Amino acid sequence: xIPSSKAMEGLSINVKxxxxxxxxxxxxxxxxxxxxxxxxxxxxxxLQQAGLGVEDIGNVRLxxxxxxxxxxxxxxxxxxxxxxxxxxxxxxxxxxSDEFVLMLGGDCGLIVGTALAHQARHKEKAFLLxxxxxxxxxxxSASRCxxxxxxxLWFLLQDQGQWIERSGWEAxxxxxxxxxxxxxxxxxxxxxTLEQLQKDGVVGSIARILQxxxxxxxxxxxxxxxxxxxxxxxxxxxPSETGLSLQEAEALLAAALGDERVVAMEVTEFSALxxxxxxxxxxxxxxxxxxxxxxxxGSFSATL
Numbered sequence: 578x579i580p581s582s583k584a585m586e587g588l589s590i591n592v593k594x595x596x597x598x599x600x601x602x603x604x605x606x607x608x609x610x611x612x613x614x615x616x617x618x619x620x621x622x623x624l625q626q627a628g629l630g631v632e633d634i635g636n637v638r639l640x641x642x643x644x645x646x647x648x649x650x651x652x653x654x655x656x657x658x659x660x661x662x663x664x665x666x667x668x669x670x671x672x673x674s675d676e677f678v679l680m681l682g683g684d685c686g687l688i689v690g691t692a693l694a695h696q697a698r699h700k701e702k703a704f705l706l707x708x709x710x711x712x713x714x715x716x717x718s719a720s721r722c723x724x725x726x727x728x729x730l731w732f733l734l735q736d737q738g739q740w741i742e743r744s745g746w747e748a749x750x751x752x753x754x755x756x757x758x759x760x761x762x763x764x765x766x767x768x769x770t771l772e773q774l775q776k777d778g779v780v781g782s783i784a785r786i787l788q789x790x791x792x793x794x795x796x797x798x799x800x801x802x803x804x805x806x807x808x809x810x811x812x813x814x815x816p817s818e819t820g821l822s823l824q825e826a827e828a829l830l831a832a833a834l835g836d837e838r839v840v841a842m843e844v845t846e847f848s849a850l851x852x853x854x855x856x857x858x859x860x861x862x863x864x865x866x867x868x869x870x871x872x873x874x875g876s877f878s879a880t881l
Contacts, residue, residue, distance in 0.1 A: 726846075
């Protein structure tokens with residue numbers, strides 16, 4: 578690991594920040610710059626101002642060479658697998674303590690490595706709450722080249738030990754929230770669409786979803802910024818014409834992170850190359866800091 582800033586003197590360390598600067602699952606670059614862009618936008622200081630003790634452990638050191646190509650079926654293979662194997666070990670170390678872990682991606686393909694580490698740490702108590710505008714479960718096909726960023730949940734649930742070792746993940750322990758439309762094939766995953774979220778209210782919907790998860794669960798939240806409308810997050814890797822408003826995204830995250838069973842969160846698909854002024858990074862930092870402030874009791878009250 579690359580050493581970085583220490584925790585504020587006098588504060589107990591209860592949030593560990595780790596950067597995963599990669600775009601192994603993507604077509605073009607941009608997401609690999611995001612961890613440092615969010616730090617530059619003041620993430621650590623804003624978390625501390627929210628009353629959280631913070632340890633920034635820097636960025637995970639990636640292999641010196643990660644293949645890049647457009648040969649079917651999986652773009653850049655085996656670079657995604659190289660990342661997953663690395664994260665499977667590194668993230669287990671991050672998850673070993675009782676600190677909340679905030680991971681800064683990176684494209685959303687990293688979910689395979691972090692979910693494998695989460696599963697190894699918490700076994701059958703491990704759950705995933707995926708906040709994403711899409712179900713990333715595209716099936717590899719010899720006729721087209723697709724990035725692993727669109728395949729993460731397929732690898733976790735459907736691969737039978739051909740691309741990765743069997744993951745041990747079951748659909749019953751995964752919840753997808755914010756999907757733009759109901760997938761034709763959800764592989765058994767419980768899906769709450771964007772329309773359902775907005776109809777029922779984001780806070781009430783998350784409360785209902787969390788209530789159905791066992792009380793002894795340990796939850797990893799995957800937050801893909803493309804769940805937001807492009808007016809709220811123009812620097813998403815793929816800005817969307819459909820999605821949550823900034824206020825809705827904050828309310829949703831705050832409601833989720835206020836649950837003590839949530840032990841970690843990863844933030845993905847923010848493209849620093851799309852953010853030429855730094856305004857979008859600052860907006861995302863504020864969103865994360867306000868939502869994570871729910872780790873401090875009584876700091877958030879939602880009305881949505």
